[in-house]
Amino acid sequence: YTKYGYLPTDIIKSESVSSSLESMYDDYCAADMARLMGKKEDQQYFERRSQFYKNLFDKSTGFMRPRLSNGTWKTPFNPSDLAHAESIGGDYTEGNAWQYTWQVQHDIPGLIKLFGGNKPFLKKLDQFFSLQLKSKLADVTGLIGQYAHGNEPSHHVAYLYTLAGRPWRTQELIRQIFNTQYRPTVDGLCGNDDCGQMSAWYMLSAMGFYPVNPVSGQYVFGAPQMKKITIHLLNGKTFTIIADGLSETNKYVESITLNGKKLKTNHIDHTAIMNGGTLVFKMTDKPY
Template sequence: MKKTNSILCAFVLAGSLFGCSTTQQKTGETDYTQYVNTFIGAADNGHTFPGACRPFGMIQTSPVTGAVGWRYCSEYVYTDSLIWGFTQTHLNGTGCMDLGDILVMPVTGTRTRAWDAYRSHFPKDKEAATPGYYTVELTDPGVKAELTASPHAALHRYTYHNADSASVLIDLQHGPAWNENQYHSQVQSCETNWEDAQTLTGHVRNSVWVNQDYFFVMKFNRPVIDTLYLPMAETEKGKRIIATFDMKPGEELLMKVAMSTTGVDGAKKNMEAEIADWNFEGVKQAAHNEWNNYLSRIEVTGTDDEKTNFYTSFYHALIQPNQISDVDGWYRNAADSIVKAGNGAFYSTFSLWDTYRAAHPFYTLMVPEKVDGFVNSLVEQAEVQGFLPIWGLWEKETYTMIGNHGVSVIAEAYRKGFRGFDAERAFNAIKNTQTVSHKLKSDWETYMKYGYFPTDLIKTESVSSTLESVYDDYAVADMAQRMGKEEDAAYFAKRADFYKNLFDKETQFMRPRNADGSWKSPFNPSQVAHMESTGGDYTEGNAWQYTWHVQHDVPGLIELFGGEQAFLNKLDSLFTLKLETTQADVTGLIGQYAHGNEPSHHITYLYTLAGRPNVPRN
């Protein structure tokens, strides 16, 4: 009999309302993975991948259909007709690109020295995936490829229908890139070693979004009988190797790849701990079971399409953050030192501007056993680099987006009773993050001098940066109050009111303001800005969308408008006025409301706090 919590919730998906209850560690009468469609989000600019991974795992082994340009942030677009190969790491749903490490591709026939001649067509009806498993028929080499994964290792199975010169291309130069020049120059160094006829080890250092070091061990269940090293372009340092095997038609080649940030020995430990043998079906079943265990924590009622929408979203939410420490807890930190995680696991891939709003609160409810590990990882990185991650990838800082929302993730965990971390260390991390200025993003001296980020001094994203920062100030004040730090609580509570300094009562918008107190003019509240790339005072949005970005003090925002009715009138206008300008990330438009982008996600719920709860329900 399943144990069900008393928490009840409702989700609005696919335009309809359906109920759900949360469950803990349900034994699983239902296969919830049947409702996950890993191809959802893999169309143009969706930036998800269909391949195999584990919840919060280091490895995401998945097909590659392209690598150059923004549409290939996750290296796969569903409508493409060629597969380049399979890489072992991927980002999921991001707007920036990196990873895509260790491309491999089964090939047959005459070996050519042209590295890009091994791509293959594939029939879409011969491509399939479920959580933890992916398969496709590669037409050109005549190979059935199957992928599965453990947390730190990938396991591939290739069935060669045509065994003529059965080989595998190993491409260590490959990785997603913004342009062709970067694609051919991203690898800084590459070292490999054939330890025996079945084992290749290596170390690659590359630089796309962050400087990344990874070590790997690759093992085959058959000996390599010949190798061919392909020529490299002048700017390339990543090796491309054709490894050939003695095989008959219909025979299988198994290959496993484990990775580590610490060294080849770390990769070997990860492989031995997780995939010691060649039991593909066993690893595949273990992946299925782990995914089903997580997905079964919520049971929903609704149509099959609604369940598919829900469980696929649930699945995508559990792909990251990623545990990049080895099975024994060791990892490479932001200072490139090899250290052991305080609680045995170090997590990275913290896209915090995106995830502090809903994903991390969701984790506190659905995967509470992970929350202390997330907090400890944030604190450990802060103690090395001097501030909490803004957007942390493989233990390095990308400096992408605004705010320092690890602050609110930590404060929320403390508020909800999580105590598996040192509260004093955590508080010092969030306080230092909000008071010690650091590269590009947080000029606290200017912020404190003016009570906002002046548009003539900060130049870009001044309004959004102010509004995101006051929320983090509120989070510090809340944690300080709960820890009995009254002086800190009062200081940050005062800063949390800085949003009022940007509210222009005449236009009723959060408006950019100069250092002398004057409003920026001319002012177009519909003009969309997209971070530093296009300038402007807002981040992936405009004044219509960011005026509501006072998540911590809705009563105070209502008061600025002059009361609930004036507030509601303005809120109604948001959904009816046509958006005249747009950008790539500002999508799902209803009037000026952009359902497809983060700053709008909370807005419909403001109706409830202003006395009209029927609006978000409908």
């Protein structure tokens, strides 16, 4: 990993791309810890490794792609081919290149830059949510296009529209996921609730935000799905989320205010939530 800047598929044999990308996020986490501890040399070391994701991005195809130890791309390559280490092998963990290309939560601006800017990035997202795939793997479920809500690596992807300047599309998708992937029936969950992640996505998204990059302490805005939610914080304070005008048609967000002050950011900080207060989403039936 350190020598090549990725896990070569001819050496690792299985899950080379997904394991590389997850290790790069771990490196980012270690760099942030080093920063907080004042260990600059360690911070720089892990920050450099966290940028290794760029070594797996193939600009000619627009995918995170398996790479050999000699630096060439593995061929043939079909981004829709699903992989599963325990059964059919492959370079991705219970998924494919479509699903793992977005696995750079710690540097979405850097990923957008690799695509060539917001416009091609958004075009790729549109393809991701529309290109149909019939999954033959039990672990790849809850499909909307190539998006697999039943498998956790996809869970942050709907919020990338907000980070790329198209928040209304995130808001549409959140409603669609709520309506199609969670049902009050025996088989109501579209996938395994690994470590409670399916439930965590539901609760956080119901409040109107989601931690695309949990370590950052920032929750990216989506659209609330309940009219009022109150969080009773461990410090004794309360944080209330109100969806003003929420209805079946009013699924879009016109404006967001925190304690009466209009927010201009696309996220809310964890510290703001812990301070307590009231977050109000003004809902509308038109995309903003």
